[in-house]
Amino acid sequence: MSKRIEAKNLDIYYGKFKAVEDVSMVVEPRAVTAFIGPSGCGKSTFLRSLNRMHEVIPGAYVDGELLLDGEDLYGPGVDPVNVRRQIGMVFQRPNPFPTMSIKENVLAGLKLNNKRASKGELDETAEKALRGANLWEEVKNRLDLPGSGLSGGQQQRLCIARAIAMQPDVLLMDEPCSALDPISTLAIEDLIQELKANYTIVIVTHNMQQAARVSDTTAFFNIAGTGQPGKLIEMDSTEKIFSTPSVKATEDYITGRFG
Amino acid sequence: MSLTTERPAPAESSLIPSKPRVGDKVFKGLSTGSGILIFVILGAVATFLVALAFPALVSSPETLESQGFGEFWSWVIPLAFGTVWSSFWALVFAVPVAIGIALFISHYAPRKLAAPLGYVIDLLAAVPSVVYGLWGGIALASALQPLHAWLATYLGWIPLFSGQPSGTGRTILTTSLVLAVMILPIITSLCREVFLQTPKLHEEAALALGATRWEMVQMAVFPFARAGIVSAVMLGLGRALGETMAVAMVLSGANVIKIEMLNQQNPISIAARIALDFPESSGLAVNQLIAAGLVLFVITLAVNMVARWIVSRRAAFSGAN
Ligand SMILES: Nc1ncnc2c1ncn2[C@@H]1O[C@H](COP(=O)(O)OP(=O)(O)O)[C@@H](O)[C@H]1O
Ligand SMILES: [Mg+2]
Numbered sequence: 001m002s003k004r005i006e007a008k009n010l011d012i013y014y015g016k017f018k019a020v021e022d023v024s025m026v027v028e029p030r031a032v033t034a035f036i037g038p039s040g041c042g043k044s045t046f047l048r049s050l051n052r053m054h055e056v057i058p059g060a061y062v063d064g065e066l067l068l069d070g071e072d073l074y075g076p077g078v079d080p081v082n083v084r085r086q087i088g089m090v091f092q093r094p095n096p097f098p099t100m101s102i103k104e105n106v107l108a109g110l111k112l113n114n115k116r117a118s119k120g121e122l123d124e125t126a127e128k129a130l131r132g133a134n135l136w137e138e139v140k141n142r143l144d145l146p147g148s149g150l151s152g153g154q155q156q157r158l159c160i161a162r163a164i165a166m167q168p169d170v171l172l173m174d175e176p177c178s179a180l181d182p183i184s185t186l187a188i189e190d191l192i193q194e195l196k197a198n199y200t201i202v203i204v205t206h207n208m209q210q211a212a213r214v215s216d217t218t219a220f221f222n223i224a225g226t227g228q229p230g231k232l233i234e235m236d237s238t239e240k241i242f243s244t245p246s247v248k249a250t251e252d253y254i255t256g257r258f259g
Numbered sequence: 260m261s262l263t264t265e266r267p268a269p270a271e272s273s274l275i276p277s278k279p280r281v282g283d284k285v286f287k288g289l290s291t292g293s294g295i296l297i298f299v300i301l302g303a304v305a306t307f308l309v310a311l312a313f314p315a316l317v318s319s320p321e322t323l324e325s326q327g328f329g330e331f332w333s334w335v336i337p338l339a340f341g342t343v344w345s346s347f348w349a350l351v352f353a354v355p356v357a358i359g360i361a362l363f364i365s366h367y368a369p370r371k372l373a374a375p376l377g378y379v380i381d382l383l384a385a386v387p388s389v390v391y392g393l394w395g396g397i398a399l400a401s402a403l404q405p406l407h408a409w410l411a412t413y414l415g416w417i418p419l420f421s422g423q424p425s426g427t428g429r430t431i432l433t434t435s436l437v438l439a440v441m442i443l444p445i446i447t448s449l450c451r452e453v454f455l456q457t458p459k460l461h462e463e464a465a466l467a468l469g470a471t472r473w474e475m476v477q478m479a480v481f482p483f484a485r486a487g488i489v490s491a492v493m494l495g496l497g498r499a500l501g502e503t504m505a506v507a508m509v510l511s512g513a514n515v516i517k518i519e520m521l522n523q524q525n526p527i528s529i530a531a532r533i534a535l536d537f538p539e540s541s542g543l544a545v546n547q548l549i550a551a552g553l554v555l556f557v558i559t560l561a562v563n564m565v566a567r568w569i570v571s572r573r574a575a576f577s578g579a580n
Pocket of ligand 1: 019
């Protein structure tokens, strides 16, 4: 569990369009890494390349090396399906399966791996994942009701439970709070703090305070203009980025002096 | 507007429009009118059927024997069976293929192939049913004759395939296959539309959990499309139940209830029976044919109600909320 990610000269394309150029970075385990930057600079694109979700889009591909504890995720013969089973993802909009109950949602990923688990084991796993996502107390009496009946914040925590039920090495989150109210946002931020004890966490956020609150390391992406590829400008400890960044563009962005 | 200079009296408040909006009114009228019209048409059809069927329904078996086609229920039940039986097999043949093609077009085929394939399928729907009937009765029946013989020889121990196989291939099996081809396009088109509407959000949720494409289809696409698939199947079934020419041109039909699918003697459907007998009928015989039409009407309504019930059973999990 909790592995280290290393990207080496990653270029990411949508067909002919190069969306992200030459990103090299290290994401440390048992820590929260935040990606910030203006919209369109390729934060989501880069995040989705980390679990090979990027190539789901027709024509999209990645060039470069991406190591998970030294193993190249884009190496020959690597099955993207297995990569995604090890690297969980939480999306911008909560997306529990509407046709499944709360419990079925939590166990959805596990069912893919291991169709033979006993009911007792499954119940135990579901409870553990829901507790891990700070949702157990709220849903323990309605595990068999549809997940779509929950509030937005609860649905997002359900999606986190669904991801951590797989016991992934890494948890990727793409603006997980942007569709949520402030109270639900705080609940998720608290949860992220707890989860980092066990997982490598990468979170994209457009909210600078959020990056400052939850992350240990911050990466700032930027884009020279529309049609240009996004680039990693600076990556450092969150404290450093938000107090004395070494690049002018980073400072402009975090102080709000940015277009 | 003079809103800034003089305060309007409450009666002319800008929040209370003095005239209802014309567009809204027209649209409301149109939609309500159309809704009522459907009921009026349905009622008129039902009234027509009941009124003209009535003489046959109340006649004694003896009268029907001499002036019609014999005792009503023993005449119509085999027809009802033939209708449901041929349509049932048509669905069994068509639905898996239709769902497979729809899924191929929506989720597997490269875009260059998907569009022409969808177009060809839609084109199949435009072929008139007489053409299907001609093709089924002439080409398909004789082409399938060897299959009949083979099934009877090697799988004859299954009751469905027992008995002497037909020498012409004009059997309920051939009929069901023709019907299957006829209902394939409508089911395929509708399923493809629903499959394409699966929210990206849910497809990505499945893929991000490490689902293969087929697992993603099972997790996100099929559950989302369930109600749509049922509707599509029902439309196909409706077409099969009511299909006239294609059945009439393949089967001569006998007044029997039998499940064997390969024999010379086959049950025929209500609609085909009506089409075959109507030209030479008069008097009470016409009433009796119309009574058979009433039975078909009831069967179709019942099928639709069952379908609605299936769809509504798990409404809370439908994804509509
Ligand atoms: N599915 C797609 N197809 C083509 N281009 C895309 C797609 N998704 C994003 N892009 C482009 O890639 C660039 C980066 O987008 P994205 O990663 O979504 O940025 P961010 O998440 O930082 O706002 C943008 O120029 C965007 O238009
Ligand atoms: Mg984004």
